[in-house]
Amino acid sequence: MKHATFTTDFDLAERIGAPRLTTKFIPALGLDLVDATSGLAIQALLAPGRRRAFFMNAHCCNMRRRDVAYAQAVSDADVLLPDGIGVELAAKMSGARLTENLNGTDLVPALLERAARMGKSVYLFGGTPGTANAAANTLITNIPNLRIAGTRDGYEGALDTDAVISDINESGADIVLVALGVPAQEIWLHRNADRLDASLTLAVGALFDFLAGTVLRAPKIVRRARMEWVWRLAQEPGRLAKRYLAGNVSFLAHAAMTQLSQRSFADMQRRFLDVTVSASALLVLSPVLVLTAVMIKCDSRGPVLFRQTRIGRDGTPFTMLKFRSMSSDAEARRADLLKNSDRDGVCFKSRNDPRVTRVGRFIRRFSIDELPQIINVLRGDMAIVGPRPALPSEVAAYPKRALGRLVVKPGITGVWQVSGRANIGFDQMVEMDISYASSRNLLLDLVLIIKTFGAVFSGRGAY
DSSP states (O other): OOOOTTTHHHHHHHHTTOOOOOOOEEEETTTEEESSSSSHHHHHHTSSSSSEEEEEEHHHHHHHHHOOOHHHHHHHHHHEEEEEHHHHHHHTTOOOOOOOOOHHHHHHHHHHHHHHHHHEEEEEEEESSHHHHHHHHHHHHHHHEEEEEEEEEESEEEEEEEHHHHHHHHTTOEEEEESTTTTOOOHHHHHGGGGGOOOOEEEEHHHHHHHHSSSSOOOOOHTTTTHHHHHHHHSSSSHHIIIIHHHHHHHHHHHHHHHTTTOOOOHHHHOOOOOOOOHHHHOOOOOOHHHHHHHHHSSSOOOOOEEEEEEEEGGGGEEEEEHHHHTTHHHHHHHHGGGGGGSSSSOOOOOOOHHHHHHHHHHHHTTTTGGGGHHHHHHHHHHHEOOBBBOHHHHTTOOOOGGGGGGOEEEOOOOOHHHTTTGGGGHHHHHHHHHHHHHHHHHHHHHHHHHHHHHHOOOEOOO
């Protein structure tokens, strides 16, 4: 993000109560992408100040590697929005999870709805002759009180750049949507955005075609399955085969190779250990997993699996899986039990927790409740060995030193887990985890895995 007005404008927005856009660096792509819900992204984009926003999908990332002018345009943009399953997969390769897919076809109409309520106007520039007008008519029909400042096609209407800029500025538009296709639209904005008076400019690709009805969007069930690219390919196989078939393979291969080149040999060894051990455990323990699920279902009402948000490496939240060992209303009752914690510090633990079910006490005693975290390891959220994954509320209460335990992936087992678990105080646990994070190696991980079996059978600190 190198645009000169970025910091100043977003500081201004923050001072008046508007949200600051959170970004996440994706090493596999070498990009900072917005990491926010669509609602927060829209609020921030419409906050006071000037900004230029581009959507980044797999095709855009491929183009960025080949086209120097486009790469410069992307580098100088204020806001880069993640678009599509390809970018999501590349983020996961880097160990990151993006909050939401912010594709332009869904985000821009929602943004214009909010803009209409704020009294802002929009100018549509691009598309074949007549497409921008048809798109504007659709927007007016669907969004009450939206003001269309003007439209202009991307063919003859785009030949005279000075005339285009003059027309946009004379219209008084607050928002300019440019649909000239990748990379032309981004390069055009990179070269001309500073001459535009509008506070927000966006490169929107095929949005006008969707709004005008010249290209049909995939049904919702296809979009929910993240397979809209297949729908587009089926509509225009001749034009899009290279982009979606060869292009997607090239994109994922490049993202994977980039990520591998940035990882140390020790990291690759550790990930190989994680995948090998967890996949083998999933296969060998499948009878235990099935039997446990049946026992939980017969013992009490509620789901077999308990899902809970935990904080992973570098403060990234993820959904941790466990076998449910408590009553289904356990989370609602937690606040009333905090004062009965048997452990000093911010991590709650109670030996006589009334929420634990009969089956729950047994599976906790032998750590069977932790086994579904094998799936978290395969997903890459966790490692076999690492610090205990913390709750967001616990991390929020951490002293500064305790944040050091977040520099590595959380684990199913670790130093704390084999040293007494709940019998270990919070401060001692933190020191153990920080020491592990600074000195971990493959041999240490293997030793801790072996010691885990003894800790499980002894049951020390398991409740």
